[in-house]
Amino acid sequence: MVTEPAYEFETQDILLNVGPQHPSTHGVFRMVLSVDGEVVRDLVPHIGYLHRGAEKLCETMDYRQGIGFMDRTEYLAAFNAELSYVMAVEALTDIEVPERAQWIRMILCELNRLSSHFMFMGAFGIDVGVFATPFIYAWIGREALIDLFEEVSGDRMMFAYFRPGGLAWDVPRNFKQRVNEALVVAEQGIKDFDTMLTENEIFVARTTGVGKISAAEAIDWGMSGPSIRASGVPLDVRRDEPYLMYDQVEWDVIVGENGDVYDRYYCRLLEMRESVKIIRQCLEKMPDTGPIMPEKMPRMLRTAPGEVYVRTEAPRGEYGVYLVSKGGNRPHRLKVRSACLANLQALRDMSVGQYVADAIVVLGSIDIVLSEVDR
Amino acid sequence: MKGIARSMLTTLSTFARKPVTRNYPDYHRPLPRTDRAFPLLLWDHEIDEPFCTGCHACERACPVECMTVLMKDNPNHKSVGGTSSRRKIIDKFWVDYARCMRCNICVEVCNFDAIAMNNTWTGHEMSVYDRKDLVVDLEQLLTQSRAKEIDEWVPIIGQTND
Ligand code: SF4
Numbered sequence: 001m002v003t004e005p006a007y008e009f010e011t012q013d014i015l016l017n018v019g020p021q022h023p024s025t026h027g028v029f030r031m032v033l034s035v036d037g038e039v040v041r042d043l044v045p046h047i048g049y050l051h052r053g054a055e056k057l058c059e060t061m062d063y064r065q066g067i068g069f070m071d072r073t074e075y076l077a078a079f080n081a082e083l084s085y086v087m088a089v090e091a092l093t094d095i096e097v098p099e100r101a102q103w104i105r106m107i108l109c110e111l112n113r114l115s116s117h118f119m120f121m122g123a124f125g126i127d128v129g130v131f132a133t134p135f136i137y138a139w140i141g142r143e144a145l146i147d148l149f150e151e152v153s154g155d156r157m158m159f160a161y162f163r164p165g166g167l168a169w170d171v172p173r174n175f176k177q178r179v180n181e182a183l184v185v186a187e188q189g190i191k192d193f194d195t196m197l198t199e200n201e202i203f204v205a206r207t208t209g210v211g212k213i214s215a216a217e218a219i220d221w222g223m224s225g226p227s228i229r230a231s232g233v234p235l236d237v238r239r240d241e242p243y244l245m246y247d248q249v250e251w252d253v254i255v256g257e258n259g260d261v262y263d264r265y266y267c268r269l270l271e272m273r274e275s276v277k278i279i280r281q282c283l284e285k286m287p288d289t290g291p292i293m294p295e296k297m298p299r300m301l302r303t304a305p306g307e308v309y310v311r312t313e314a315p316r317g318e319y320g321v322y323l324v325s326k327g328g329n330r331p332h333r334l335k336v337r338s339a340c341l342a343n344l345q346a347l348r349d350m351s352v353g354q355y356v357a358d359a360i361v362v363l364g365s366i367d368i369v370l371s372e373v374d375r
Numbered sequence: 376m377k378g379i380a381r382s383m384l385t386t387l388s389t390f391a392r393k394p395v396t397r398n399y400p401d402y403h404r405p406l407p408r409t410d411r412a413f414p415l416l417l418w419d420h421e422i423d424e425p426f427c428t429g430c431h432a433c434e435r436a437c438p439v440e441c442m443t444v445l446m447k448d449n450p451n452h453k454s455v456g457g458t459s460s461r462r463k464i465i466d467k468f469w470v471d472y473a474r475c476m477r478c479n480i481c482v483e484v485c486n487f488d489a490i491a492m493n494n495t496w497t498g499h500e501m502s503v504y505d506r507k508d509l510v511v512d513l514e515q516l517l518t519q520s521r522a523k524e525i526d527e528w529v530p531i532i533g534q535t536n537d
Pocket residue numbers: 426427428429430431432433434444465484485486487488489490
């Protein structure tokens with residue numbers, strides 16, 4: 001930990017501006033650090049550089065048109081973002097989603113969690129100074145998954161594949177085989193990261209004890225996802241309020257102990273293994289044929305008046321959609337509860353008292369996606 | 376020290392694996408049929424005219440309003456001695472590719488299966504020097520289908536994919 005230097009005379013803190021165009025801020029994020037030598041005394045995050053008004057835009061669009069904008073709020077895990085949105089619409093319309101569509105959705109969401117965590121591993125590696133090697137290794141696993149997404153949905157990142165009621169079109173015939181192939185590559189990738197980083201003494205020394213946050217503080221800040229589980233809080237929407245078919249598969253909620261940067265990394269790594277486990281079970285239980293959309297779908301979807309809040313577990317935490325409808329074919333109000341925004345609030349508490357270089361590592365460890373923070 | 380040695384071993388072991396890198400500009404990986412680039416209009420080879428009747432359905436459904444459609448009376452219609460049964464046909468059509476967000480909605484709403492997403496590399500390699508060049512007109516939209524250069528895939532919602 002940081003030891004307090006013995007001052008002989010009074011010194012002045014320096015304001016250090018990091019970002020918005022800075023490679024280690026993961027997008028356009030700006031933080032103003034107040035530094036005393038190498039030690040961060042205060043940190044003020046500035047967000048909003050990537051605000052596109054996606055929620056407001058969705059209010060002028062009908063329900064199908066909104067799906068594309070949801071992709072863009074969370075571009076690293078677009079399936080998860082779409083899922084919350086279409087589930088909110090389904091809740092207001094009483095559409096019964098066919099079972100097969102639910103299994104496929106679940107597989108795709110878990111695969112998306114894998115690809116998003118791969119991205120984290122790579123970017124985090126760069127933040128701690130393991131330059132480029134993990135980043136490129138992460139790409140091997142991620143590329144296999146993204147190729148699969150392209151075969152299924154037609155796009156590599158902005159899928160626009162889930163529809164209220166089910167899926168846009170059926171998955172390819174060799175879907176199961178392709179998922180298995182991609183999982184083999186992904187498992188190799190997870191193993192590589194495990195052997196490369198987990199026990200690497202330099203990596204451990206660099207990350208252990210950095211950016212600690214206690215369970216109580218994490219709860220107070222409203223954190224969610226792997227970032228809070230690393231602090232020892234077993235909070236997982238998939239387990240607490242099972243949606244899709246999560247109550248029919250077996251897996252463990254990964255919980256850390258110390259709530260430091262290392263735990264946040266290790267939780268994600270173990271979580272990837274759990275995801276692989278979930279997908280394997282899904283592939284076994286998923287019916288081979290069957291409808292993926294309900295028989296009767298109206299050409300223009302209209303919801304009943306009312307409001308609903310639907311939350312799902314996205315790779316970065318709880319991704320919720322609050323939808324108010326006054327009837328008709330478009331939302332009256334749409335609000336996205338973004339996990340990153342809540343997680344980012346704790347950044348100051350985590351970084352104050354650490355070195356400047358550690359503040360970057362802490363920022364990397366909560367795995368923010370700026371487009372989800374600003375929307 | 377053990378951890379570092381293990382980590383080095385991992386790195387070294389990748390030398391024995393097959394390279395996964397694709398040398399992109401030299402090698403174009405085959406695209407799946409579902410691949411979505413930008414929308415294109417399809418050509419009816421039987422009657423030798425576009426499928427599109429200019430019905431404005433796609434224009435109205437587009438979330439980013441990047442399409443402009445104008446229709447006209449079909450000069451090749453049966454009532455005037457032609458061969459086509461389309462009373463109206465597309466006159467002018469512009470799509471602003473710079474604004475299109477490739478959401479596939481225009482393909483879904485078209486009742487005539489007249490529009491499809493480009494699933495070839497031509498649709499992806501579209502860099503130009505001027506933004507205005509990304510507004511494509513009817514002729515450009517039809518060229519590829521007319522030359523039978525795309526594997527047309529018009530997904531119907533809920534259909535099987537084979
Ligand atoms: S492409 Fe289809 S929906 Fe669009 S104007 Fe032509 S016929 Fe109508």
